[in-house]
Amino acid sequence: MANVAAVDVRELVKVYPGGVRGVDGLTFRVDSGEIYGLVGPNGSGKTTTLRIVATLLKPTEGSVKVFGYDVVRDAMKVRRLLSYLPEEAGAYRDLTGLDFVKFVLGIRLRGRELEEAVEEAVRIADLGADVRRPVRGYSKGMKRLLALSTVLASRAKLMILDEPTAGLDVEHSIRVRNLIAEFSRRAGVAVLISSHNMLEVEHLCDRVGILYRGKLVAEGPPEKLKADYSARNLEEVFVSVVKGVRGGSR
Ligand SMILES: Nc1ncnc2c1ncn2[C@@H]1O[C@H](COP(=O)(O)OP(=O)(O)O)[C@@H](O)[C@H]1O
Numbered sequence: 417m418a419n420v421a422a423v424d425v426r427e428l429v430k431v432y433p434g435g436v437r438g439v440d441g442l443t444f445r446v447d448s449g450e451i452y453g454l455v456g457p458n459g460s461g462k463t464t465t466l467r468i469v470a471t472l473l474k475p476t477e478g479s480v481k482v483f484g485y486d487v488v489r490d491a492m493k494v495r496r497l498l499s500y501l502p503e504e505a506g507a508y509r510d511l512t513g514l515d516f517v518k519f520v521l522g523i524r525l526r527g528r529e530l531e532e533a534v535e536e537a538v539r540i541a542d543l544g545a546d547v548r549r550p551v552r553g554y555s556k557g558m559k560r561l562l563a564l565s566t567v568l569a570s571r572a573k574l575m576i577l578d579e580p581t582a583g584l585d586v587e588h589s590i591r592v593r594n595l596i597a598e599f600s601r602r603a604g605v606a607v608l609i610s611s612h613n614m615l616e617v618e619h620l621c622d623r624v625g626i627l628y629r630g631k632l633v634a635e636g637p638p639e640k641l642k643a644d645y646s647a648r649n650l651e652e653v654f655v656s657v658v659k660g661v662r663g664g665s666r
């Protein structure tokens with residue numbers, strides 16, 4: 417099992433009721449120790465893909481495995497290996513930050529392990545005295561940091577982060593990105609991250625997959641993609657690729 421992929425997605429299709437193809441034939445893998453970014457415009461299928469990998473949504477076709485376990489047949493095993501930051505993590509407004517952390521981490525950890533993880537999450541979030549105040553009074557950046565800290569402290573082998581910095585100010589965005597980079601260096605951890613902001617994931621991700629209308633239209637390390645398309649950044653890569661896709665489909 418040494419070189420089994422953290423995430424192995426093959427020919428994935430998701431058709432929503434009503435016929436919308438949220439994902440339309442997607443293949444990619446994420447290795448242990450890797451930060452992989454799914455980038456693409458709104459509606460390109462990022463959240464759909466992440467929810468399927470996180471076992472929250474069932475694929476219509478194709479196969480998805482997490483460390484060798486199938487997300488449909490072995491969903492319970494997969495859930496123990498991953499931790500998921502949803503696009504909108506705004507629930508539990510009446511809990512204090514600390515109680516939120518205890519509640520979420522308590523779902524998977526017990527005893528001494530739970531205590532250590534709670535301490536770690538509180539340390540990472542670094543909210544000072546606010547951690548004992550109700551979440552309803554937090555800014556968007558504070559809520560995101562709290563939720564992310566809980567995911568990072570969870571000791572999962574795979575972290576799935578859906579637009580972790582969307583809507584945050586510069587300072588919070590930088591802290592979030594630095595934390596993701598720091599924690600991904602732990603042995604064997606893999607990170608699958610999504611973003612509609614191609615510029616911001618460029619420096620964070622080892623490899624990116626550019627998603628457009630549910631399909632991967634380019635993939636590789638950001639530096640290689642930029643060289644291949646003679647582009648200054650990933651946005652320019654995206655524009656070139658999409659021109660090619662549109663031209664080719666006429
Ligand atoms: N619950 C749903 N029912 C129907 N269509 C959906 C649903 N969720 C997402 N979609 C559609 O699937 C496509 C991909 O959406 P999504 O995965 O949320 O994209 P992204 O996260 O990249 O913005 C979009 O066209 C969206 O409208």
Ligand SMILES: [Mg+2]
Nearest residue numbers: 462463464503
């Ligand atoms: Mg989304």
